[in-house]
Amino acid sequence: MSTHENQIRDLLATYERSLNASDADLAASCYTSDGVFMPTTLPTVTGPEMANGYRQIFDAIRLDVTFTIDELVVATDETAHALTRSNGTQTVIATGEQSAESNREIFLFQGTNNDGWKIARYMFNKPE
Secondary structure (H helix, E strand, C coil): CCHHHHHHHHHHHHHHHHHHCCCHHHHHHCEEEEEEEECCCCCCEEHHHHHHHHHHHHHHEEEEEEEEEEEEEECCCCEEEEEEEEEEEEEECCCCCEEEEEEEEEEEEEEECCCEEEEEEEEEECCC
16 A cells, blocks of 8 residues: 555544534544535535534534545545445434434545645535
């Protein structure tokens, strides 16, 4: 496995940890400064609004999910993508109701000299 692949896997592990800890600042730190997050059924969040967008999500739900990487391709020293699946549970804060959480994801990554690999674009949807 290449150094780039290892760095991206570490980045995805940090992102997973941010979701499970409801840490909006950590989630936002995984993105490029002009990153784009396109969640299912919610507005697109970009760049400087990233942490606030995650705060709004974490104010509504708690996640306990695990990512599985199905495909990771490093195209160049500056571009890569990954197809992943996440599975676990979601808890609605207002009611305490728990349900199964399952998504398919696509990540586009940008490699930078200063910050290493970051998420440039992220989109997910339900498999059903």
